[in-house]
Amino acid sequence: MIGEFWCGAWDRAQSGAFQALTCQDGRVTTTPFTPPPSDRPRRIVVLGSTGSIGTQALDIIKRNPELFELTALAAGSNARELARQAVAFRPPVIALAGAEGMSVEDVRDGLKLHLAGAKEEAQHGYVEVKDVGDLTVDPDEANAYEPQILVGPDAATEAAALQDADVVLNGITGSIGLAPTLAALDAGHLLALANKESLIVGGALVKARAAQGQIAPVDSEHSALAQALRSGTPDEVAKLVVTASGGPFRGKKREELKDVTLAQALNHPTWDMGLMVTTNSATLVNKALEVIEAHLLFDVPLESIEAVAHPQSMIHSMVEFVDGSTIAQASPPDMRLPIALGMNWPRRVPGAATPNNWANPDTWTFEPIDHEAFPAIQLAIEAQQTSPTHMAVYNAANEEAVHAFHDGKIGFLDIVDTVASVVHEYHPDAIIGTGPVTIDSVLTAERWARAAARARWAVNPRPGIAVCPPDDATWAAMSDEERRNYGPDTTAQ
Ligand SMILES: NC(=O)C1=CN([C@@H]2O[C@H](COP(=O)(O)OP(=O)(O)OC[C@H]3O[C@@H](n4cnc5c(N)ncnc54)[C@H](OP(=O)(O)O)[C@@H]3O)[C@@H](O)[C@H]2O)C=CC1
Numbered sequence: 041m042i043g044e045f046w047c048g049a050w051d052r053a054q055s056g057a058f059q060a061l062t063c064q065d066g067r068v069t070t071t072p073f074t075p076p077p078s079d080r081p082r083r084i085v086v087l088g089s090t091g092s093i094g095t096q097a098l099d100i101i102k103r104n105p106e107l108f109e110l111t112a113l114a115a116g117s118n119a120r121e122l123a124r125q126a127v128a129f130r131p132p133v134i135a136l137a138g139a140e141g142m143s144v145e146d147v148r149d150g151l152k153l154h155l156a157g158a159k160e161e162a163q164h165g166y167v168e169v170k171d172v173g174d175l176t177v178d179p180d181e182a183n184a185y186e187p188q189i190l191v192g193p194d195a196a197t198e199a200a201a202l203q204d205a206d207v208v209l210n211g212i213t214g215s216i217g218l219a220p221t222l223a224a225l226d227a228g229h230l231l232a233l234a235n236k237e238s239l240i241v242g243g244a245l246v247k248a249r250a251a252q253g254q255i256a257p258v259d260s261e262h263s264a265l266a267q268a269l270r271s272g273t274p275d276e277v278a279k280l281v282v283t284a285s286g287g288p289f290r291g292k293k294r295e296e297l298k299d300v301t302l303a304q305a306l307n308h309p310t311w312d313m314g315l316m317v318t319t320n321s322a323t324l325v326n327k328a329l330e331v332i333e334a335h336l337l338f339d340v341p342l343e344s345i346e347a348v349a350h351p352q353s354m355i356h357s358m359v360e361f362v363d364g365s366t367i368a369q370a371s372p373p374d375m376r377l378p379i380a381l382g383m384n385w386p387r388r389v390p391g392a393a394t395p396n397n398w399a400n401p402d403t404w405t406f407e408p409i410d411h412e413a414f415p416a417i418q419l420a421i422e423a424q425q426t427s428p429t430h431m432a433v434y435n436a437a438n439e440e441a442v443h444a445f446h447d448g449k450i451g452f453l454d455i456v457d458t459v460a461s462v463v464h465e466y467h468p469d470a471i472i473g474t475g476p477v478t479i480d481s482v483l484t485a486e487r488w489a490r491a492a493a494r495a496r497w498a499v500n501p502r503p504g505i506a507v508c509p510p511d512d513a514t515w516a517a518m519s520d521e522e523r524r525n526y527g528p529d530t531t532a533q
């Protein structure tokens with residue numbers, strides 16, 4: 041049941057000896073991944089270090105110096121927090137993309153100013169780092185710290201490709217994480233993957249570049265599946281069951297979702313995460329992406345993957361085997377566990393998270409997902425089955441729609457409605473041609489989808505009111521840039 045992509049990893053994880061090079065069914069696998077040696081700490085590159093995954097990873101690294109040392113930190117635009125992290129951990133390399141429209145000189149100067157500020161803070165003997173707390177710092181060591189600084193849109197990709205590294209944790213949000221994912225794989229590093237979007241939009245391209253066992257899942261569901269898959273052979277797997285909290289609107293009908301607010305959408309019942317993934321949980325787009333992620337990661341057919349609502353988020357997913365046995369991975373919702381396991385894959389990190397207290401009376405429940413009120417999962421399955429670039433379009437349209445929802449330009453239901461209408465409008469032959477899928481064609485499909493999504497609210501950007509695209513002739517005559525920027529200048533409103 042499980043295909044070649046995963047079976048080598050399964051063999052090595054199962055044996056614990058990293059030696060087995062064949063699948064359980066006897067097929068010889070190609071290009072097995074050689075994991076980092078275990079006689080020294082793993083050198084970690086943290087991409088997205090200022091975000092929810094990144095800061096929790098730093099906490100794990102801080103608490104386990106015998107297992108991990110930090111090689112590089114990469115962030116988007118939060119120069120202040122990056123500088124504090126840098127002075128507290130003192131990795132040799134730090135990287136900052138910078139906000140849209142900033143020159144690389146401005147990004148570099150801004151980061152240097154913040155580094156100076158963090159060094160000054162360190163003169164008190166400690167630096168405060170988000171999710172890690174106050175870190176003791178020797179003032180002289182802080183003053184002497186001069187990291188290599190990478191800046192600009194490719195900064196994270198350059199950090200992912202650094203030779204003096206063993207593991208790249210990709211904790212960037214969105215498909216902008218694709219280039220760093222590819223760079224980490226090409227550099228031969230273990231990729232601890234939280235950035236599900238890069239696998240989903242890159243699809244076969246990412247898989248083709250990954251040796252077996254080179255991607256360690258960090259997404260909680262996929263970490264759970266990977267752990268449960270250790271319980272049987274690939275041909276004994278009957279089904280993957282991906283659990284969903286159901287988000288803050290579980291139980292509501294479509295009609296009741298019309299006027300829900302941003303604050304309600306961001307009120308996740310069980311997890312504290314970044315904005316994009318939190319909104320995606322509310323629309324169930326997150327679960328849609330995760331079903332496709334499971335399909336790509338474990339080579340299990342979509343028909344054999346089921347999503348089920350489990351409001352307590354204690355069971356993070358399950359594998360059903362052919363004899364009727366189901367193996368579930370359970371732990372209180374805390375991303376430190378899958379982040380630690382991903383960075384140290386396939387070995388567990390003692391004390392990474394607090395286990396469930398079985399003396400506490402508790403009830404864990406399961407219920408079917410209401411696909412009528414939340415059509416995102418079925419839409420993704422349909423997209424994945426239509427063409428190799430349809431999920432890139434799905435994801436790009438969703439990213440644009442979520443930003444528009446966060447900016448108050450569209451309503452909650454408009455998010456998935458936009459994704460559906462852009463996906464249905466997409467005809468790959470007309471947009472990317474008929475040749476083999478390449479990185480360029482994926483990026484072209486994405487650009488088209490972003491412009492098509494934005495066109496739907498650009499003309500009339502009032503909350504809840506959408507869909508006023510230009511006529512086809514106007515659209516066809518526009519350049520990519522004009523399509524991206526189509527519509528009124530909303531900054532003037
Ligand atoms: N948070 C969670 O618990 C979980 C998250 N995930 C997945 O992990 C990924 C990260 O999620 P989360 O941590 O919540 O997101 P956050 O929004 O909290 O963090 C995103 C991080 O990406 C950084 N970033 C953005 N653009 C760039 C860029 N061009 N180069 C380098 N860094 C960049 C941000 O930097 P800055 O802040 O400086 O702009 C920030 O550090 C997502 O794919 C999400 O779906 C999966 C499971 C659980």
Ligand SMILES: CC(=O)[C@@H](O)[C@H](O)COP(=O)(O)O
Pocket residue numbers: 259260261283284285286287311317320321322326327375
């Ligand atoms: C923690 C994690 O992995 C998130 O992706 C989580 O799954 C979101 O919760 P939902 O189940 O609500 O999407």
Ligand SMILES: [Mn+2]
Pocket residue numbers: 259260261330
């Ligand atoms: Mn998840």
